[in-house]
Amino acid sequence: MFLPTTRKELDDRGIDRLDVILVTGDTYIDSPFMGASLIGRVLESKGFTVGIIAQPDTDNDRDISRLGEPRLFWGITGGAVDSMVANYTASKKWRKRDDYTPGGENTRRPDRAVIVYTNLVRRFFKPTVPIVLGGIEASLRRIAHYDFWSNKIRRSILFDSKADYILFGMAHAGIVELARVLDKRPETMPADTQDPVTQIPGLGYIAKTPKGITLPAYEAVIKDKDLYIQSFKTFYDNTDPMHARPLSQAHADRFLVLNPPAHFSTTKEMDEIHDLNFQRNVHPYYRALGHVQAMDTIRFSIPTHYGCYGECNFCAITVHQGRTVRWRSKNSIIAEAKKMTRDKDFKGYIFDLGGPTANMYGFECEKKLKKGACTHRRCLFPTPCPSLSPDHGPQMDLLNEISRLAGVKKVFLNSGIRHDLILMDKQKGQAYLKQVTAEHVSGQMKLAPEHCAPGVLALMGKPGMDSLVAFKHQFDSICKTLNKKQYLTYYLIAAHPGCTVREMNELKAFTQNELHITPEQVQIFTPTPSTFSTLMYYTGIDPFAMVPVFVEKDPRAKERQKQIVTRKTKRRAPTPPRQNRNQDKVSRQGKKLRRRKK
Numbered sequence: 001m002f003l004p005t006t007r008k009e010l011d012d013r014g015i016d017r018l019d020v021i022l023v024t025g026d027t028y029i030d031s032p033f034m035g036a037s038l039i040g041r042v043l044e045s046k047g048f049t050v051g052i053i054a055q056p057d058t059d060n061d062r063d064i065s066r067l068g069e070p071r072l073f074w075g076i077t078g079g080a081v082d083s084m085v086a087n088y089t090a091s092k093k094w095r096k097r098d099d100y101t102p103g104g105e106n107t108r109r110p111d112r113a114v115i116v117y118t119n120l121v122r123r124f125f126k127p128t129v130p131i132v133l134g135g136i137e138a139s140l141r142r143i144a145h146y147d148f149w150s151n152k153i154r155r156s157i158l159f160d161s162k163a164d165y166i167l168f169g170m171a172h173a174g175i176v177e178l179a180r181v182l183d184k185r186p187e188t189m190p191a192d193t194q195d196p197v198t199q200i201p202g203l204g205y206i207a208k209t210p211k212g213i214t215l216p217a218y219e220a221v222i223k224d225k226d227l228y229i230q231s232f233k234t235f236y237d238n239t240d241p242m243h244a245r246p247l248s249q250a251h252a253d254r255f256l257v258l259n260p261p262a263h264f265s266t267t268k269e270m271d272e273i274h275d276l277n278f279q280r281n282v283h284p285y286y287r288a289l290g291h292v293q294a295m296d297t298i299r300f301s302i303p304t305h306y307g308c309y310g311e312c313n314f315c316a317i318t319v320h321q322g323r324t325v326r327w328r329s330k331n332s333i334i335a336e337a338k339k340m341t342r343d344k345d346f347k348g349y350i351f352d353l354g355g356p357t358a359n360m361y362g363f364e365c366e367k368k369l370k371k372g373a374c375t376h377r378r379c380l381f382p383t384p385c386p387s388l389s390p391d392h393g394p395q396m397d398l399l400n401e402i403s404r405l406a407g408v409k410k411v412f413l414n415s416g417i418r419h420d421l422i423l424m425d426k427q428k429g430q431a432y433l434k435q436v437t438a439e440h441v442s443g444q445m446k447l448a449p450e451h452c453a454p455g456v457l458a459l460m461g462k463p464g465m466d467s468l469v470a471f472k473h474q475f476d477s478i479c480k481t482l483n484k485k486q487y488l489t490y491y492l493i494a495a496h497p498g499c500t501v502r503e504m505n506e507l508k509a510f511t512q513n514e515l516h517i518t519p520e521q522v523q524i525f526t527p528t529p530s531t532f533s534t535l536m537y538y539t540g541i542d543p544f545a546m547v548p549v550f551v552e553k554d555p556r557a558k559e560r561q562k563q564i565v566t567r568k569t570k571r572r573a574p575t576p577p578r579q580n581r582n583q584d585k586v587s588r589q590g591k592k593l594r595r596r597k598k
Helices: 007-013 035-045 083-087 113-124 136-140 157-161 172-184 225-237 267-274 330-341 366-371 393-403 419-424 429-439 454-460 466-482 501-513 532-539 555-566 578-597
Strands: 020-024 050-054 073-077 131-133 145-147 152-154 165-167 203-207 213-215 247-251 254-258 301-303 352-354 444-450 487-494 522-524
Touching (some): 020 035, 020 113, 035 050, 035 073, 035 172, 035 267, 073 113, 073 136, 073 172, 113 136, 113 157, 131 157, 145 532, 157 165, 157 203, 157 254, 165 172, 172 267, 213 225, 225 247, 225 532, 301 330, 330 393, 352 393, 393 429, 419 429, 429 466, 444 466, 454 532, 487 501, 487 555, 501 555
Parallel strands (some): 020 050, 020 073, 073 131, 131 165, 301 352, 444 487
Antiparallel strands (some): 145 152, 203 254, 247 254
């Protein structure tokens, strides 16, 4: 049974008023891959009634009012992708397609969806219960941040949207605690009583006084780039729940207050979440509007873990999911696969078994698990930390057991892998690569080296090319032994801070001479909120060395950088060297003389 999205569903279930209504920028897909669905299912499992309104019409109250007003709070998310990223390319051109909209036409998701949906609720429900923001769009915009599309520093989304609270990160535990507190909180409290809502980990709110570490004010960072760098670095250093402190940032005469992030979910908690009764389909109300492209990949895929300790500077996972990897148990994942095989539409193929990085399942740094992420170094950059001991054994066992299930023909890994982790695993890395290459690759294995120029890689927080070349040789050798025609697919980035035409020509030469390809998966760098690469893009400064860095901001020049790598060079027929032509001439003359003598 789906979560209700129509008045008829409420009537059929005897629900007069829902406890919580979630509003999302995606269509309603009841899947653990979709944040609104997952949060809704978690709340439902704790005894709360929850409804979902997907992609509401923002010109009237027809959609936003159809479930009435919730008893506890509204939950608002822009969807699985920041709405500005979903709506515009890196060149700020409108995207015509949207994989999360029925029919695929990008006509249902407004720009700055979180703000628009909050205003929609405020417009038709005056006054109303609290509005709580969540999801990646709100999470990455929780402090004063650079916004690429308006080319300016914007206020915290709490101030721009005029919502009441924000639950940043994955919010599995925080959303339940918030619902319980609001359910028990009296309508009025004495002035000297501390509001229990403001004590919830992973929650942001607006206050009259600061708490914890005070970041440079919004009014200061919009004028001083050095202060903005300082603000962001302090913010980033307090994203690990093991040692983070509360943060405050003044916006005029009020303060944004961010509590320390919620502790990461345990394996037991993750198992409980993913064992919930997801329908793995689009709700019939929205399914009638057209095919949803995203279903082609997520319906028969299984999430195995959250988080990533790669910490690439252009990636927002650290700020949202965190840099500590945590995973589900093997039994929970196998149980989900068995349930999948009973679906009448299942054809035997599990499209993906993974997370942000497929081969981070099942192992973590023991020091990090006990004390939190290191503040003085990263796990994989500039060189792998010896405290991290990769072990691909757990994922190998998992793949083997699921592959043996009745009804399963093939299990693929499509999340992408870190090749350097495989090389680090001296005990099982080679066996893992052989197993994946032989059984779990659908013709192509995805890697994300992003570039080859050392200076650009350093600014990206990515490893050098020696490991990539070594990995390619191993992969090619295995494919030859198996007599299988399989290939590596490389994701590359153009116009990242520090990248000029010279570096792109270097990348072109590398892909031709070392990888022997003309890349197709090349994207222009998009400065998304709350990443170090975006910080470089806006300030023109390397925030680690505090030195100037080149930033390409001309859209046409960015496109030229991309074309350097993607253009196909015509191969001309080889011209014989001059000495060969002379030899041929001598040979012809010799034949003539021999004929004359005869």
